Amino acid sequence: MTRHYWMGGNRSYEQDRFFETSLSKTDWQAADSAEEWDACWYTGMPDPGFFQNLGPGRKINHIPGNNALTVKSRLYQSLAILRERVTVQENGASALSDRLQFFPRVYSMPDDYHAFQQAAFDNPSRRWILKPKNAARGKGIQLVKDPARVPMESSWMVQEYIENPHTMHGRKYVLRLYVAISSVTPLRVYLYRQGFAKLASAPYDAENADNPYSYLTNPDVNALNLDAEVPVEFVDLERYRAWLREQGHDDAILFARVEDMVALTCLSALESMRERSRTIGADTRGCYELLGIDCLIDETLKPWVLECNLSPSLEVCAGPESGGAIEEGVKGTMVADLVNLVGLNDQTGIDGGVSPEEQLLAETEQELARAGNFKRLLPSEDPAAYLPFYTLPRLEDWIVSRALASGELTQPTLQRRCAEDMISEDRVYVYDTRRGHLSELNETASLIWLMATDGIAPDDIADALLQSARQGAANEPDAWAVRQDVWNSLANWTNNRLLVQTGTPGVTSIKPRPEDHQPPPISEPFSCLVGCGGFQVECLTDSPTVISRIGPLLLPLASTARQKEHSRLEIVRGTPGYTLVLDGKVIRERLGLAHVALAVMACLTHHSAGPGDIIVDAGLVCSADEPGSAVLVASSPSGLGDLPALELASRLGASFGRALRIPGNAGTSMFALGLPAQVPGTGTVDPTSSERFSTHSLANDREVMLRPASAGVAGLHCHINTVLIPVETLPEEEDGIRAISVTETLKHLISACCGSGGRPLDTSGFSRLSEWLEGANRFLVVAGSLDAVIPQLQPGETLRYTSGMNAS
Template identity: 60%
Template sequence: MTRHDRQYWMGGNRSYEQDRFFEESLDKSLWQKAEGPENWDACWYTGMPDPEFFSQVGPERKINHIPGNNALTVKSRLYRSLMDLRDRVERQEKGGKHLTDRLAFVPKVFSMPEDYHAFQQAALDNPDKRWLLKPKNAARGKGIQLVGDPADVPMESSWMVQEYLENPHTMHGRKYVLRLYVLVSSVSPFRVYLYHQGFAKLASMPYDEENANNPYSYLTNPDVNALNLDADVPVEFVDFERYRAWLREQGHDDEALFAKIEDMVALTCLAALEPMRERSRVIGADTRGCYELMGIDCLIDADIKPWILECNLSPSLEVCAGPESGGDIEERIKGSIVADMVEMLGLNRPAHKESSGSMVEQLVRETQAEMASSGGFRNLIPGSDPSAYLPFMTLPRLSDWVVAQALSDRPLKPPRLERWVAEETFSEDQVYLYDTRLGHLSSLNETASLIWLMATEGAGPDDIASALVESALKSMPTAPDAWAIRNDVWNTLADWVNNRFLVQSEGPSANGDALESGQPPFPETSTMMSMALSCGRFQARFFTDSAPLVNRIESLLEPMAISDEAGKDSLPRLEIVRDTPGFTLILDGQVIRSRLSLAAVVPALASCLATHSARHDDIAIDAGLVAGSDGEMFLVSHSEPSMRDALTLALSTQWRMDCGRGALLKSTDGSCVTGLGLPLHNSDGDDVFTPSKAGIAGFAGRVNAVLVPSDESLGDGGLQPLPVNESLRHLISSCCGEDGRPLDTDGFARLADWLEGRERYLVDMNNLEAAAAALSGRCFEKAPQKASGGR
C-alpha cells in the first residue's frame, strides 16, 4: 500500500479519552481516519464488537479483540475456565501437586442459579466467612456489595457470589488492588505479554475489619471511590516502580512477588486459549488479525500472595487520578502501553509481505521479531523457558511446539497422551469412540483411527505424523505436504484432548496404581464384569463397569453364560456403559439403546439378545418356555403384556418343570425349538425379573402345545382350543428373523406350518389349576419326542 492508504476506525461504547492514545500512537504518514466502520485496516473497538467485524481480519487487517475472550472477561466464566484448567491438570498429575498448586490463585465463585444451593451450604458451613455479591457482566465496581444475609442472595442468572478474601495487604493503611496490563498478541502460536508498569489502586478510606461494609474501605475501583466526598484524595494510583520500592522498604521480596504474578497471569490466559481458538473457528476469524489488551485486577493478601479477582475487557485508558495523586504518571504509563503495543504489532511498519523460508522458519522469525520490539511488554509465553507452560495447554498446537523447540535451550520432551473419558470399540478395522460422559458415539476414518491407536499406545504427535508421511510417500505419485500432515495430527490430537477423550500424561500410566490423592483411575468398561454369553446362534462378550447394574443383572445372565476363554477376543463386544443420563447399550461400536434407566436395562438387553439370536432362515420367538426332563415343552405367548410371564412361571411351579424365556425355531431342526435362556418378567413389579432355570438355554425339544393366556372366563376346564390363524395373531408380533427383521413370506408360511402341528389353547388365568390339570391330561399322555440336542 502507498502512504495514507491505510485507514483506522474507532468504535464501540467509547469516549475520546478511551481512544486517544491509540490514535496518537499511529504514524500519521501511514494512517488516515476512516469515515465509517465499513472500510478499515485497523479497528480499535471499546467493548466487544459483533461477530461480523471478524469476517475480514487477517495479517494486514487487525482488530483489538479475540473471539471467545469472554472465557476470561465475564467474571463467572473466568472462575469456570480456571477450574476446568485445574481439573485437567489435576488429572494429568494423578496426585502430584507441582503443577496443580500453581493454579491456587482464584477465590471461590458461585454462579447463580445453578450454584445457589451450593452457596447456601458453604455459607452455613462457614458462618464467619464474608462474601461479595457481583453482577456477572458489569465493570468499574458497579453493583458490587458485601452479602449481609446469605438467604437474601438473588437467584437470577445475572449474579454471582465470590469469596471475600480476608486480611488484605494494605498500603498506608488502605486496601489496594494491582491493575496489570496484559496483551495476547497471537493465538497460534500463543503469545502473552505483561506490561512492566501498572498501578496499585487504593481505596479512599483506611481498611477496618469492623467497618468493612463501607464500600470506600473494601472497594478499590476508581469510579466508586471518586464519589467519596470526605476523602482528601479519593482516587489514588501508585505506579509499579514506586510500589515495588515501597515493598522493599517494608522488607518484602518484590522480585518473588512479581514472579508469582507473571506465572499467575500466564496461567490465567492459558485457561481461555481453547475457548478463543474454538470461537474464532466457529465464526471464521483469522486469528492472525486479532489481539487483546486486558486489565487484570490482582489482590495481594497479608502473606504477600497474589490472587486474581477479575479480568477486564477494554480496560480503562482514561486518566482517573488527579495530578496530585499520580495522574501525570497514570497518563504517561497508559500512553506508553498503547504506543508499545502498536509498535510491537507492527501497525506502524509497511504492510505485511510474504515471508520466505519454511513454515517453521516463518513462525520462529515472526515470534523473535515481535519479542525484540516489545518495548515495555515482558513476554510470558513462550517466555524464557518455553517448556514451562506446554503442560498447561490442552495440547500444544504445532505452531506452539515448533516455536517452543526453537527458543528452548534444551531438547523438549514430546507430549504423551492417554485415554480420559473415551472408550474405543472396533468393527471391521474401524475405530469407534464413545464419550462416557455425554453418551456420544463417533466413528473414525482410517487416518484418524491410526492416529488414535498410535497415540494411545504412547507415540508422540511427530512420531505419528512421520508414520503418515512415510505411508503417503509409498502411495502417492508426488511428495506429500509434510507440514500439513504434521499440523493435522497435532490439531486432531488437541481436539480430542479438548473434548477430554485424551489427556496429556504427566504422571504414572493411567493403567497403573490408584492415584496418590485417593481417587481411582478412570474405570475401564471391563473392570466390574466380563462374561461370554450364548443366545441361540448369537454369541458375544458382555461388559459393564456399573456395580449397581452388575448386582441387578449378573444372576439373570448366568443361564446364558458360556466358557469361551480361548476365543473371547474374537467375539462381538456387547457392553452397557454409564452415561449422562442413565446407561447406553452398545454392540460392536453401534449404539442400540441410550438414556436407559437402571430398570430399563434388562428389557433392552433381553430384546437385543433375542433379536440377534436368529441366523439365515431361523425364527426367533420372544415367548415363555416350560420344559420337562423328557423333552416335552410348552410355548407361552406374550401377546398380553399386562400378564407378563405369569403363566410360564405358574405352570413351571405346578408341574415342577424348568422354565425360561425365548425360543429359536431353527431352519435346520425341523419342528424342534431351542431355549434362549432370557430372564422372565415377574408379575410382582415392572422391573422385577427371574432368571431362566439353569440348562434351559440351548435345551432343544418338541413343543407339545402353544398357550395364550387370557383374563376371560373359559369355563370349568380353563382351556379353549385356538385355530392356527388366531394363534398366529397372538404370536407373530413376537417373532423375527435374522438381525431382528420381521418375517418374510417364507418365514410366515413356515411358522404357520409349524403351528399346524402343535396343540393350541387359550388358558384361563383365573382358573389356572383346572387349566394345568387339563393340559396335563391332554398333552402329557401323548408320547413326546425325545430331545434332539443340547447345549
C-alpha cells in the first residue's frame, strides 16, 4: 500500500532533500495537502494540531515538549532541576551529581537579572556570553563587555563563558553531535557515530573579545570572515578522533564522557516531553526527534553541552576543499539511517498474541537492528548507571532495563521529598509542603502511597494490589494495567516533588567542578545622607552591585547635618531591573544596572531646585589658588562631555563639580551641586585621572563614565561671571577663543537648564537666566586647545565665593 509524506515548516530544499531521497520510492509518494500524510517532515516546531491522530503508522519528526532541550534557557533549567533532584537523592554523596557537571551556568532574563549582576560582581574576572534564547545560526551571540549593560528583555540569556577551550590547529571548535530520540515511553536515545568539529575561522585569542571569528564557531558567522582563507571548515568525527590520537589523547575516554553527557541531557527533558504530549493528546508512538547538540571540549578534554538545536541544519556549509563533500555524505547517510531507525521504510510489525511486555522488548530489539550508524545510549547496556537519573522510570523503562541488565537489577524505591501525610478514616491526606496544597487520595492511591513510603518497590506494590483484587473477583485482574497504574501514580508524585528516589550506589564518579555559584551574600543595607543644593535625601539600597557603582559618586555629596525633614530615595531590586522610590512614590522603574547611577543623579538634579530656582547642568571649575574664583563650562556637544572642564581644572590645579543652582531670590549666592563628571565611556581617556571608573548608560544607551566630584565642591556658595562653551573648531583668526552674545550662549546652554522638578524654565526663569548671562563673560573655546582661555581666567577676573559654607 502506497503511503504519503508531506514536508513543511521553515523549509528549504537542503532541509528536505535527504529525507525525501531516503524514503522508499515503491512505498511513498508526496501528499497533496498538509492534512493527508502518513509521515511528516517539518522544519521548526509545528502547531499542536499536527500531533493529532499519530501512532505507529503515522509519524512526525518532532516530540511535544522538546523546547525543554531546544530553548537555550530551558536546557539549563532542565539540567539544573535534574542535578538538584539527584543531589537530594544522594543525601550527602556525590556520585550522581558529579556526572552532571557538564553544563555552564545560565541566567535567564529578566528573572535572573539580579542573580547575574551579583555573580558578575562576585567574579569580576569571569567572562559571560550573551545569547538570544530561541535563535539559531549564531545570531545575536556576543561576549559581554559590561555586565551592567546586559539587556533585561525576556528574549535574552547570559551564559557562563567556558575559558581555555581545546583548540585544533590553534582555533576554537565545537563538536556537532546528531542525536535521535525515537521514543519517550520507553525512552530510547541514539547518538550518531559521525558528526563534525566546527572550527572558528580565526586563531583563538582569549583577549580579543571584539573578534567573533575567534570565539564563535557558527558557520553562518564565520562565512562572513573575508580575511580567512577557509572561513568555514568542518572536520568529521572520524578524522577528529584520529587527530586526537595523533596528539597523544585517549579519544575513547573522551567519547565515553560525551555519550554519558548526551544521555543525561536527554533524560533531563523526559518528563517535560511526556507531560506536553499528554496535554495535547499526542500518541508518542508516532513522534521522534533529531537534535543537533553542540559540545565544547575544554583544554582538559572535558565535554560541555552548550545547546541543543531543533531541526539541525542539513545544508552543506563547508566548501569542497574544507570538508564539504564529507559533510554532505555524513548528513545524507545520517538522515537515511534515521528514516530506517524509526521504521518509515519497514512496515513489518510484531506478530499478534504476545504479551505487552514481549511486544515492548521485540520493538526495542527490532529498532536496534535498524539503527545503522546510530549507537543506542538509552536504554543502556548498564541500566543501573542511568535508572537513578529518571525522575522515576515508567513500567516500560523498567521492563527494557531489566531485560538488558547483565545481572539482577534492583527496583527503585522512594522516600518523601516535599510531602507530609496523615491518615483519617482509611484515607491518606498528602500535604505538599512546597505549594501549601492538601489533597485526598482515593482508596487505591492511599494503598500505593503508604506502601511506597514504607520502602516497598513498585512491582511489589502491584503484586500486593493484584492479590487483594483476586479475592472474590470473578475474573483475573489485568496485571499489566495494575502495574502501569502503580508505576504511573508513583511517577506523577515524583514529578510533583512529593516523592524522590532513594539513593542508589554504584555509579562511576567524575571529579566535580568546583562550585563557584554560591548564594548571593547578605549585604548590609547601604545608607547615605546626601545634600544637593537645597535638597537633602537619604539614599538606601541593599544591592551590593548598586552600592559599588553609586557609593563613590555620592561620597562628595554626603551631608553630616541632618535636617528635621528630609526625603528618602530607595533603590529597590525588582523584576526586571531596579526601581527608584522617592518618598514612597515610584519615579523610575525597569532600570538596568548601567542606568541606575544616572537616574539617581537626575533625581538629585531635578529635586535640588526650589520654586523659582534655576539648575544649570554644566561643569564648575574651582581655582585652588584663588578660592573666590570659578568657571562654568558647558558640556561639549562633540561627545567629549565634561573632558574640557576636567582638563581645565587639571591645568589650573583646580577642583571640579557638576551642576549649579541659581536661587530664585535676587542677590542670593549660587550653589555648586557637586555632581559627578560625565566623560565618554569608550574611545577617549580622561587626561586628568589614571583611574578607570565604572561605565554607565545615558537614556539613548550612549556609554559614559562617571567621575566623582572633588571633595568640598558640593554646597559651595559662589558668584559666577565667566561661562565657557566648548566647540570643536573656530576660525584660525580667532585664536581658539571668541566672545559671544547672550543669545548665542543660550543656544548652547538652555538645554542643560531646568527649574523646580526638572521642568523647563518658565518665562520668569528664562528672563533671569538671560539677565545673569548679560553680566557674565561669555566665550566660545576650542575644546581640544584650552591654551587661549587661560589668560582670560587670571585671579579676580572670574567669580568670587561668598564663603566656604556647606549649603546642604
